[in-house]
Amino acid sequence: MAKKYLSILILFLIPFVVQSQTNEDAPWISYPSANVTDYGVYHFRKAFDLKEIPTNLNIHVSADNRYNLFVNGHRVSYGPAKGDLETYKYDIVDIAPYLVQGENVIAALVYNGGKDRPLAFISVQTAFMLDVENTEYAFLRTDTNWKVFKNPAYSVISYDEMLFSDQWFYGFYACGGGDHLDGNQYPWGWEEIQFDESGWLNAERLHFEGSAPWNLVPRNIPFMADHIVYPARIRENTGFTEIVGAWNGSSKITIPANLTASILIDFDLLTMGYPELTVSGGENSSIKIKYAEALYEGVNLKAHRDSVSGKTMFGVWDIFETDGNGSRTFRPLWKRAFRYVKLEIETKEEPLDILSFLNEYSGYPYPEMATFVSNDQTLNEIFTNSQRTFQMCSAETYYDTPYYEQLNYGGDNRPIASISTYNSLDDRLLREMLRLYAQSENTETSLFKSAYPSTFDFDQGSWSMAWIQTLLDYYLIRGDDDFIIPFVENIEKILSFYDRHLDEKTGLIGVVNNQNFIDWSIGKGSLPRSNEQKEMIQSTMLTLYFAHTLDCTVRLFNEIGLEEKSKRWALLSEGIKSSVLKASWDEQKQLFTDYPGGDIFSQQTNILAILCDVVPENQQKELLNRILSYDGFDEMASSYFSFFLFKAMQKTDQEDLFLENLDFWYDFLARGLTTTGETGFATHDRSDSHAWSAHPAYYMLNSVCGIKPAEVGFKSVVISPHLGSLTSVKATMPHTEGLISVTYEISGNELNASIELPKNLNGTWEYNGEVIALKGGLNKIKQSI
Incomplete structure (x- = not known):
């Protein structure tokens, strides 16, 4: 087994070595004398003649932060896929289908979000790179013969202005600033062959001491799926003739001159992607494009998602100022998420024609997915909304939420991974997220960041443990030894961190001062709670979460043939469970306390006690029933942590309870959501689309339909349905x-x-x-x- 372990580890590393050598001379260019880390939008062009069109012409292309690539006016790709500097992605694109005999042009828009860029964009400086595989076309490589233009039409709408000017925002936002585009300064047609680039500068070739800071590797997930999503209707408008009613975004709307007006557009469903607004005329008009998941009753209080009358539109926005010419299209530099869009319009001396408004959906291209239909239409809607949320939260990485953060969190990924393996056979994004997350290791603590790729600078110990749990879940379904074995060292280093922090007296985790989020509180904040020094001391919940992770590790190591390694962690787990039973069991309430000798009780701690076998199997069913019936808990499991509650139902052979405990999801529907929300708690109603709450799309197949792997790798199946009252x-x-x-x-x-x-x-x-x-x-x- 040791030889296989070493061989797989070497094979795991070889691609990164080869890719680094292949691309160490990648021809990076930039704008001369640019402030390379500030916000900026740049256009690059390479005009050339071809006598013959090649059968294929593969190029390698990348940028820092992002690029949009055009060939003869056709957008052919955008990227790069998210990564970090050690695995910075480039895209391979065959541009031959877009070439013509004679004059051609390759053009790229490159933008750097500066300090207001999305937190998931890891950046060094503004840069662009295009290489070719066929040396016959080496003249296309980026060099000083490329032309470049810094676009003065763009300015950034900062986080502070966008989020806090209306005093509407609470929580956390990480998706980048808005775009302010002045059409009077925009080089319209810059991507076309006939554009006059004579006033543009020659690009500057970047030189580095040693190798470039971007260690280039090829994109290992597919390009995003693109399709057009049209609005459903106009819900309200002000300032001009009433136009409320069905509208698919393609019939012209004229806004008279010298008018302040607004149009509230409803897409019916939450969507994401690149909205495109096309207008004509209306010189010097200003259009503010606001995006929202829902309208608001008041600050921090969302209305029913279908309700608009008397409600307020809060949200992030872009601004487009028109130049008065025909058919001008605004498209944001980065994707937006929304159900509602409000156009706030000010016209000057000319009327403005809105020619069209649509959304180019952009998300991970999952192939045909799982289906579920029952005689209960509401249950069917829960499945549909859960699956839609999963898709909304799958792109170049998994997203916790497409509207607020677009970050790849280790803890969120456990339920997302289960949804993925049951709903699709495409595991490329799942494997990429597990790999990427491991690259965030803090070499001092061996823990991972809360989310990655991101510019976060703090460890998240609980999410590092969740990553281990997810590895087991993935392995049991796919049986992929070659993927798992290279992570063994990471697993043991994470476990060793918490082993070192066990208190000698109680046997529980003593003092830790890294982040250890396990669930949201029903009131305010997160669990388990820390003191004023941000330390967590003697937390039963965190200790049991560690024990659960140890048990997952023991199972995983035994399955992949590392029995000797598993023995150490099995022994540690048993010792911890004995300590928890001794220190935290409340005999009177027949529940575990959140702290030894304390009087705070949570569903989360007691759910984990079942999953960890802290109480004997013959007592676990009784404990689960107490968890579901006791009305004195200080903390209740959120829609996210219900993922673990449902696992406890499976463990105690009470899967019929699943259909009786979907109140959060019925409530999402009752409030008009078309996706699954962040917590299920009325006190925490920030995000409408959180994939960690979408696990009914997994459990309806796994528990209700009863489809489970009978052995590792799903080599055989056991079918054991739990239909409840369904017919x-x-x-x-x-x-x-x-x-x-x-x-x-x-x-x-x-x-x-x-x-x-x-x-x-x-x-x-x-x-x-x-x-x-x-x-x-x-x-x-x-x-x-």
Whole structure:
């Protein structure tokens, strides 16, 4: 096993070595004398002639912060995919289909968000790079023959101005500043062949002592899926003729001259991407484009998501000032998320025609996904909204929320990963996120950052542990030894950090001063709580979270053949559990306290106690029932932490309780959300789209339909449904061997089940005490209930 472990580790590292050598002379260019770290938008052009069009012409392209690449006026790619300086991404694009005989031009818009850039953008300085694979076309490589222009039309709308000028914002925002575009200064048509670039400068070639700071590696996720999303209707307008009603964004709206007006546009569903506003005329008009998930009753109080009358629009925004010419399109430099868009318009001496408004959706291109349909339409909507949230939070990384942060958090990723493996066979983004997150290691503590890639500078110990838990979840479904083994050292270093912080007297985690978020509080703040010095001392919750991570590690190490390593962590886990039982069990309440000898009780701590086997198996069902019925808890599990609650239901063989404990998701629907929210608590209603709450898209397949792997790697399947009061369910789930399809119909006291498995997949049916062998193909079962 040791030889295999070493071989896989070497193979894991080889691609990065080879890629670094291949690209160490990548031709980076920039704008001469640019303040290289400040906000700025730059245009690069390379005009050239071709006598013949090549069959293919692969280029490598990257930029710091971002680029949009055009060939003869056609946008062909945008990127690079997010990464860090050690694995800075470049894109491989075949531009041959866009070339013509004669004159051609490659053009790129490159922008640097400066101090107001999204936190997920890791940057050195403004730079652009284009290379070619075929040396016959080496003249296309970026060098001083490329032309460059610094665009004065753009200025940034800062975080402070955008978030706090209306005193509407609370919480945390990380998606970058807004764009202010003055159309009078914009070089319209700059990406076209016929554009006059004679006033542009020659680019500056960047030189570095040693290698460039960007260690280039090829993009290892696909380009984002793009499709057009049209508005559903106009909900309100002010200042001119009433136009409320259905509107698909393509019929012209004329705003008279010398007028202040507004138009509130509703897309019906939360969406994300690049909105495009096309206008004509209206010289020197100003259009403020505001984006929101919902309207507000008051500051920090969102209204029902369908409600607009008497409500206020708060949100982030862009500004477009028009030059009066025909068919001018504004498109933000970075993606926006929204359901509602409000256009606040001021015209001058000319009327303004709005020709169109649409959104170019941009998200991860998942192939055909799982399906779930039952006789309960509301339950179907929960599944649909959960799956939509998962898609909204999948792009170049996983997102916690597409509106507020767009960050890849280690803890969020555990439920997201489970959703992913059950809803899609495309694991490229999942594996990339696990790899990237490990690259955030603090060499002093061995812990990872809270979110990565990001410019965060603090460790998040609990999310480092969540990363370990996610590795196990992924391995049990996919059985991917080659992917897991290189992370063994990281796993042990994280566990060793908490081992060193165990208190000798109590056996619980003693004093730690790194971040250790486990759940949101039902009131204010996060759990477990820290003192004024931001220290966590003797937290039962954190200690049990560590024990749960140890148990995940033991299972993982045993599965991949590292039994000797697992013994150390198994012994430590058992000792911790004994210590918790001794220090934190309240005999009177028959619950675990959040602190030894304390009087604070939470669902979270007691859920973890079940998952960790702190109490014997024959007592766990009783403890779970107490968790669900006790009304004196100081803290309740959020919609996120319900992921662990539902796991406790599985562990205690009470999966039928899942359908009885979806109040958060029914409430999301009752409030008009088309996605799943951040916490489920009315006191914490910031984000409308949080994928860590989307796990019903996993549990409806895993628990309700009962589709589970019978062995590591899903080499066989066990089907054991938990239908509750449902009388009809039909679902499909992608499997590496093909599609798993289940249909359940209940009539009277009889269940009729049709289970179709891929040809090479066998399994068992377990229901109501009966066990029946399943074979590849169609299996029909009739059974009394």
